[in-house]
Amino acid sequence: MSDDNTNNWKRRDFITGLGATAFATGLSSCAINANRAPKGLSQAASAVEPVVDPKTLEKPNITVGYVPVNDCAPFAIAWEKGFFRKYGLNVTLSREASWATSRDGIIFGRLDASPVVSGAVINARTGAEGARHAPLCAAMTIHRHGNAMTMNKAMWESGVRPWRDYNGNLEEFGRDFRNYFEKLPAEKRVWAVVLSSAIYEYFVRYLAAAAGVAPDEEFRIIIVPPPQMVVNMRIGAMQGYMVAEPWNSRAITGNEGIGFTFAQGREIWQGHPDRLLGVMESFIKDNPKTYRSLVKAMIEACRYCSDTKNREEVAKILTSKSYTGAKLKLTEAAIVGNYNYGGFDDKKRVWKAPETTIFFEKPANLVKTPNDHSTFLWQSQSLWLMTQSARWGQIKEIPKNAEEVARKGWRTDLYREIAAEMGIECPKEDYKVEQAELFIDKKAFDPSDPVGYLKSFQIRANAPKSFFLS
Secondary structure (H helix, E strand, O other): OOOHHHHOOOHHHHHHHOHHHHHHHHHHHOOOOHHHOOOOOOHHHHOOOOOOOHHHOOOOEEEEEEOOOHHHHHHHHHHHOOHHHHOOOEEEEEEOOOHHHHHHHHHOOOOOEEEEEOOHHHHHHHOOOOOOOOOEEEEEEEEEEOEEEEEEHHHHHHOOOOHHHHOOOHHHHHHHHHHHHHOOOHHHOEEEEOOOOOHHHHHHHHHHHHOOOOHHHHOEEEEOOHHHHHHHHHOOOOOEEEEEOOOOHHHOOOOOOOEEEEEEHHHHEOOOEEEEEEEEHHHHHHOHHHHHHHHHHHHHHHHHHHOHHHHHHHHHHHOOOOOOOOOHHHHHHHHHHEEEOOOOOOOOOEEEOHHHEEOOOOOHHHOOOOOOOOOOOOHHHHHHHHHHHHHOOOOOOOOOOHHHHHHHHEOHHHHHHHHHHOOOOOOOOOOOOEOHHHEOOOOOEOOOOHHHHHHOOOOOOOOOOOOOOO
C-alpha cells in the first residue's frame, strides 16, 4: 500500500461504494432531531425548590444539547430529577443528530452548552484538521469510559479476538490484525468514528499503530453518527467502528452476525476522559453566575449517576425515546456494568464492573492523587490529546504555548471554585503522569516532555490521508 498508484485507488470508486452508506445515513438522521427531546418537567423535577433565584442569573433560560447515547445520562438526570431547576435554570434540551452538530451548535450559538467529544475543545483552539477554529471551553467531564471498539464478523473469522482473550499479548494481536488487513482490497480498508480530530479517532489510530499497522497508509477513517453505526456495518461500509454505548452492544444483541466488541476504550487508555461539557469562552465571560449554576447541576447529576444504587434507574430513564430509545438490556451493559463482549464461539465474555462508565467516583486503582474524581479535568490529559493531533499531522507540531492552550480550554481553575462551593475537594495540581499500565501498549505519558513522547512513536505521519463522510 505504500505505492502511490496503489494507495490512490480511485476515490470516485470509494465514494460510489459509500453511496449506500450516505443514503442509509440520510434516512436514519431524519428520525433523530430535537423534536424528540423531553418537554415539560417531570413531577419530581417540578417539586424541587430552587436554591438559586433565577432572577439573579444573567441568562436563566438556556438551551443545552445532548446526543442519543449513554453519555446523555447526566443530562437526562439533571432534567428528570430537577437539578437544573434547583440551580435556577430553565433548560430546553435539544436532541442532536451527531457529535459534529453538538459541537457546532455551541460554536454558532444555537446551543448555550452541549457535550463534546474529548479532543474537540483543544482541537478547536488549535485549528486541527477537521475542527472548526473557535474558543471552546470546558470545566468538567461528563463521564469517563463508556465507549468501545466494535469489529465485524469477518475479522473474527480471520482469527481476531476480543482484547481480553489476548491476555495483554500485543504482539499476538498485532499478527492477527495485520494478517486481516493485508488480505483486504484497498476499498474495504475503512474504519468509522463519530468525529474527526477527537479521541475516538486517536484510539483507532493508536491501536493500529501499536499493532504495527500505519493507519494513514493502510486504511481510511470515515465519520458516521452513532445511531447509524450498526446499519452501516451491516451493509459492509466499514470493518470496525468506535462509538459510545449502547451502539456497540447493539451490534451483538439483536443483530447477531454483525460484530463483536474488541475492546472498551478503557482498555486502550484506562481513565481517559470521554465527554466534556462544552461552552464558548464568551458564555462564561458574559454569564458567570449562569455558568456556575449549570456546572453545579451537572456535577450533582454526575454524582447521582455514579451511585451504584441509582444505576438501574438511570439505565431505565435512558431507554425513553427522548434519550437513546435502546432496550434496557443494551443500556444496562455499560451503565450498570454487566458488559458483554460477544463473539461467535458461544463463549461467555461478560465483564462486571461499575467503572465500565465512570460518572464521578473513580475506582481505587485510578486514584493516584488525593481528591481525584471523574468530573475533574486534568490539563495534562489535554496535552496527551495534542500529542496525538501532532502525531497524525492534524497540527504541524505541538504548540509552543501548549500549556496556555490547555489552561484556557480546560478551565480547571473555575471547576475548583465551583466544586469548593459544593463542598467538593479537588486535586491541587493540574498535571499528572499517566502510568504505563494504563495504556494498551504500556507506554507512559509524562506531560513535562510531550515532544519527547511524540517522537518516541515509530509510526506517525506528517499529514493524514483520511476521507471524511459528512
